[in-house]
Amino acid sequence: MNSPAGKLTSLEIYDKYGAMAYGIILQIIPQPHLAQEVLISVFSSPLLQSCNSYPFTFAVCIIKLARAKAVEAKRKLAGASSPALDIRSDAAENSPQQVFDLAFRQGFSPEEVAEKLNISKPEVLRSLHAFFKSNRDA
Numbered sequence: 001m002n003s004p005a006g007k008l009t010s011l012e013i014y015d016k017y018g019a020m021a022y023g024i025i026l027q028i029i030p031q032p033h034l035a036q037e038v039l040i041s042v043f044s045s046p047l048l049q050s051c052n053s054y055p056f057t058f059a060v061c062i063i064k065l066a067r068a069k070a071v072e073a074k075r076k077l078a079g080a081s082s083p084a085l086d087i088r089s090d091a092a093e094n095s096p097q098q099v100f101d102l103a104f105r106q107g108f109s110p111e112e113v114a115e116k117l118n119i120s121k122p123e124v125l126r127s128l129h130a131f132f133k134s135n136r137d138a
Contacts, residue, residue, distance in 0.1 A: 014043045022035060058137060099131065
């Protein structure tokens with residue numbers, strides 16, 4: 001049952017998008033207990049209702065919110081003990097998958113990914129494009 005004027009309630013949003021959001025959070029925080037806590041923070045966030053007027057699709061808004069909350073939680077967890085990243089500066093190792101992992105799962109900006117991999121920002125953007133294209137065509 002939808003609410004008036006096409007606005008979804010938090011429960012309706014959770015029913016429809018909860019599994020997708022949880023999957024995204026698990027990619028960033030692979031510990032189920034912590035991922036569930038982040039999921040709760042996504043669906044209790046005041047930002048959730050702003051998705052009702054999001055210019056794209058509701059799903060895109062949920063994806064962005066879930067990713068942002070998961071990256072924020074991951075950074076807080078890593079704050080006390082910052083583990084060394086396993087990054088090789090080999091051009092062969094700078095695969096589109098690795099660039100995507102750094103940008104999406106670890107939350108680094110394209111500039112930070114470029115710096116960590118010792119490549120240019122345009123190379124990072126090309127790698128991200130290649131990653132999405134290869135996964136779309138698969």
